[in-house]
Amino acid sequence: MFFNSLSFAIFLPVVFVLYWFVTNKSLKLQNLLLLLASYFFYACWDWRFMFLLMFSTLLDYFTGLKMEDTQTKKGKRFWLWLSIIVNLGFLGVFKYYNFFADSFAEAVSHIGWQVSPLMIKVILPVGISFYTFHGLSYVIDVYNSKVKAERNVVDYAVFVSFFPLLVAGPIERATHLLPQIKRERTFEYGKAVDGMRQILWGLFKKIVIADNCAEFADQIFNNSADMGGSTLVVGAVFFAFQIYCDFSGYSDIALGTARLFGIDLLRNFAFPYFSRDIAEFWRRWHISLSSWFRDYLYIPLGGSKGGNWMSARNIFIIFIVSGFWHGANWTFIIWGFLNALFIMPSIIIKTNRNNMEIVAKGNLFPGAKEFFQIVATFALTVFAWIFFRAESVGHAFNYISGIFTSSFFSLPHFSGMGKAFIVLIFVFLFVLIEWLGREEQFAIAKLGLKWKPLVRYAMYYAIIIAIFWFQGKEKQFIYFQF
Numbered sequence: 001m002f003f004n005s006l007s008f009a010i011f012l013p014v015v016f017v018l019y020w021f022v023t024n025k026s027l028k029l030q031n032l033l034l035l036l037a038s039y040f041f042y043a044c045w046d047w048r049f050m051f052l053l054m055f056s057t058l059l060d061y062f063t064g065l066k067m068e069d070t071q072t073k074k075g076k077r078f079w080l081w082l083s084i085i086v087n088l089g090f091l092g093v094f095k096y097y098n099f100f101a102d103s104f105a106e107a108v109s110h111i112g113w114q115v116s117p118l119m120i121k122v123i124l125p126v127g128i129s130f131y132t133f134h135g136l137s138y139v140i141d142v143y144n145s146k147v148k149a150e151r152n153v154v155d156y157a158v159f160v161s162f163f164p165l166l167v168a169g170p171i172e173r174a175t176h177l178l179p180q181i182k183r184e185r186t187f188e189y190g191k192a193v194d195g196m197r198q199i200l201w202g203l204f205k206k207i208v209i210a211d212n213c214a215e216f217a218d219q220i221f222n223n224s225a226d227m228g229g230s231t232l233v234v235g236a237v238f239f240a241f242q243i244y245c246d247f248s249g250y251s252d253i254a255l256g257t258a259r260l261f262g263i264d265l266l267r268n269f270a271f272p273y274f275s276r277d278i279a280e281f282w283r284r285w286h287i288s289l290s291s292w293f294r295d296y297l298y299i300p301l302g303g304s305k306g307g308n309w310m311s312a313r314n315i316f317i318i319f320i321v322s323g324f325w326h327g328a329n330w331t332f333i334i335w336g337f338l339n340a341l342f343i344m345p346s347i348i349i350k351t352n353r354n355n356m357e358i359v360a361k362g363n364l365f366p367g368a369k370e371f372f373q374i375v376a377t378f379a380l381t382v383f384a385w386i387f388f389r390a391e392s393v394g395h396a397f398n399y400i401s402g403i404f405t406s407s408f409f410s411l412p413h414f415s416g417m418g419k420a421f422i423v424l425i426f427v428f429l430f431v432l433i434e435w436l437g438r439e440e441q442f443a444i445a446k447l448g449l450k451w452k453p454l455v456r457y458a459m460y461y462a463i464i465i466a467i468f469w470f471q472g473k474e475k476q477f478i479y480f481q482f
Contacts, residue, residue, distance in 0.1 A: 001044040002476065003253045004206055011041065016260055020187050027184055031158050034261070038163035042127070045167070049125040052090065057160045059086055060135035064142045064149035064156075076143055083139045087132050094124055096328045127167035129325060133292060134160050138174040140296055147174045155181050162263070164254040168247070168479040170268040170288035177265070185262035194445065195259030200463055201444045202252030208466050209430050210246035211475050212423040213238040220414055221389055224399045229408030232399060239389045240382045241427055244273060246478045247286070252442055271438045273381070273431075274359050276373035278342040279352035281381060289325070293318045308348055315347060316340045326388070331396055335387040342380050358438050426466070 001007050015037045023029035043050050063083040067076045138159070141147045150156040159178050165171075220227055220235025227235070251268035258265045272284035282290050298318045304311035316337070323336020346352040359374065360366040366374065383400075390396035414420070437443035444463075448456040 001041055003250065003257075004203060004471075004475070007044070011037075012257065012260075019261055024187075027182075028154070030185070031154050031181060034162060035154055035158050038158070038161040038166060041163040042161065042166055045126045046123070049128075052125055052128070053131060053161060056087060056090065056131060056135055057157050058153075059083060060139050060160070061150070061153055061156045063139050065151065067139070067142050068149035080139060080143045084136065087136055091128060091132050094128060096324075098328065130169045130171055131160055131166065133171045133289075137171070137292060137296065141174055147178070150174070150178060152182075162258070164257040165265055168250050168254070168477055169286075170251060170254065170266045171292050172266060172288070177263070180263050188262065191262065192260050195256040197444060198252050198256030198259070198442050200256075200460065200467075201442055202249040202254075202256060203467050204463050205245035205249030205252065205430070206477070208426055208470050209423075210242050210244075210249055210478075212419075212470060213242035213245070213427070214475065216414065216416065216420050216423070217242050217389070219416070221391075221399070224395070224402060227402065227414065228410050228412070229403045229405045230410055231407075231412040231414050232403045233408070234412045234414075236382050236386050236389075236399075236403075240273075240378075240385050241430075243385065243388070243478055244269075245430070250477045250479065255442075267441060271358065271434055271443075273378055274374055274435070274438055275377050276355045276359060276370055277346055277351070277377055278339065278380060279346045280355040281377055282339070282343065283356075289322065293322055297321065304347075311347055312344060315343060319343075330393050331387045331390050334393060334396070335384050338384045338387065342384070361439060 001011060015033070019030055019033055023033050039050060039053075042053060060083055063079050066079045070076050070079065138147070138150075138156075142149050150159070155178065158181050159172070159174060162172075162177070162181075217235055217239040220231060221239070224232060224235070248269040255265050255267070266288050268286060268288050270284040270287065272281050275281035275284055298314050301314045301317060302310050303314060319336040319340035320333055321336070323332040323334070323339075326332045326335075343352065346354075359370050386399055387393075387396045390399060433447065434443045437445060437447050440446050444459075448459050451459075
């Protein structure tokens with residue numbers, strides 16, 4: 001069940017009505033409804049993997065109880081590592097076994113050994129990377145006494161499987177979401193309207209921008225050997241907007257949907273393409289994952305306490321692990337390595353925290369220096385995205401080498417350029433709206449609120465018309481495969 005599907009357009013109002021008009025007298029019933037709705041939502045993908053989700057949930061639920069009830073540090077450590085090993089074991093088998101087996105076979109072939117490893121022919125369970133990290137953060141926080149073990153199994157299961165965030169995040173923390181699940185919730189009209197506004201903007205990002213950019217990004221990447229350098233650059237830019245609008249669009253819909261039920265999820269994107277350096281970009285891109293790796297990997301490894309060498313080592317570790325988290329392919333690992341390389345100068349000279357506020361705050365236009373910093377950061381990001389999108393490392397290097405030819409100075413040429421020009425107009429308008437709303441939680445959070453109602457609603461209807469104009473085949477969100 002996609003967020004951009006007719007089935008979800010029916011599912012959401014039904015759950016909303018039951019939640020606020022049938023079960024609203026009892027918090028227990030509301031949470032039970034959310035759990036059943038979440039399991040139904042997940043079962044629509046593949047009901048067989050429901051058992052894996054339930055097992056992971058119960059494992060971490062009982063692990064938390066055991067750690068809290070165990071008096072010795074050694075006993076607590078045992079339960080912690082049991083949860084970590086089992087959770088990462090499942091993730092490793094489903095997501096990485098074939099990658100390691102194939103890489104091993106290829107490596108030993110260079111010394112004359114021919115190995116034919118047994119491959120697992122099974123689809124990757126949707127959302128496994130996300131709900132595994134939900135559970136791991138919980139058991140680690142219980143171990144470190146940052147949160148008490150949850151004793152209500154329904155409340156804990158809702159924390160893990162709340163349907164807006166179940167398959168692609170944001171990656172929540174027990175310290176943030178569990179208290180909201182356990183607290184009485186009352187309907188707030190303003191909050192619900194704000195949620196609908198964010199859902200609308202998320203759908204615009206996904207259907208109008210991401211899905212249309214995907215058409216041309218796929219065409220150019222899939223036929224890159226026949227494309228000129230300037231066309232390859234255009235393809236990389238199309239993919240940059242595709243992945244941003246696809247994933248941040250999902251996050252907007254998730255956050256807006258949760259707000260309809262009186263729950264606030266962690267913000268996942270904060271206008272990353274307006275960043276002035278790579279460090280700022282990573283504070284604004286997939287925030288819940290970046291902060292997860294910071295809190296549960298970078299800091300435990302020592303962070304920057306050991307000087308530049310320690311900091312550099314830890315930065316490379318978390319970025320390479322982050323790349324590997326995204327997929328079992330060397331392209332993702334190189335993508336992570338490149339981002340670590342890009343961020344390293346600012347770490348060494350300690351300028352990585354120079355740009356904490358949004359660019360040109362309180363001003364309509366950025367300064368000349370800020371403008372060129374944004375362009376340079378975007379260019380580095382687009383370059384790294386080539387590895388993220390490429391089918392293989394060889395494909396990525398061939399794509400890049402194809403850019404740096406004399407054809408770089410020719411006009412782009414590919415099939416469907418008329419439609420591509422229309423899409424670029426929408427991309428330009430999208431960037432303009434994002435810029436105007438960059439100081440808010442999402443671009444149209446307050447855009448037009450002071451306009452006359454006729455003009456404001458004309459803007460909303462224009463967005464809705466654009467969504468229906470481009471609405472076609474339901475396209476899966478990119479991060480469902482991670």
